[in-house]
Amino acid sequence: MAYRFNSISGKIVGGAAQRIGQGIRASAPAEAPQIIFESQKIKFPTIASATKPRRPGVGEVPPELLQKYKHYQVDNNVPIHLKGGTTDMVLYYATLVGCAVGIVECFRYYYSAAFPKKA
Numbered sequence: 001m002a003y004r005f006n007s008i009s010g011k012i013v014g015g016a017a018q019r020i021g022q023g024i025r026a027s028a029p030a031e032a033p034q035i036i037f038e039s040q041k042i043k044f045p046t047i048a049s050a051t052k053p054r055r056p057g058v059g060e061v062p063p064e065l066l067q068k069y070k071h072y073q074v075d076n077n078v079p080i081h082l083k084g085g086t087t088d089m090v091l092y093y094a095t096l097v098g099c100a101v102g103i104v105e106c107f108r109y110y111y112s113a114a115f116p117k118k119a
Helices: 062-073 086-114
Strands: none
Touching: none
16 A cells, blocks of 8 residues: 555654554465576675685794683682782772761761752
8 A cells, every 4th residue: 555645744654654554464466576596696705714725823822821721710718800900909998988088078968958058
């Protein structure tokens, strides 16, 4: 069904509003369309890694990184954000102190805004 323009309301009418109650109809043609395949225009991609030899050292994990992986994978009941040692612990507790000071200052500001000093 085609859509048309209603000159009175200025809206497009037709489509789903007029198809209510018509049921489901097969809208596909009985025959599938013929696929045109021109082999002269198609070039199949090649996989570069399969056609080129690998250079030595490419794609290997450095031993220093493997040691870090092993250090962080040890199950010693220490949270991952503290496994870096003393530096991580200092940063963690400095962040906690900063958050606590910020919360205290927020409440101090709210109190001073709620109960201003009388002049």
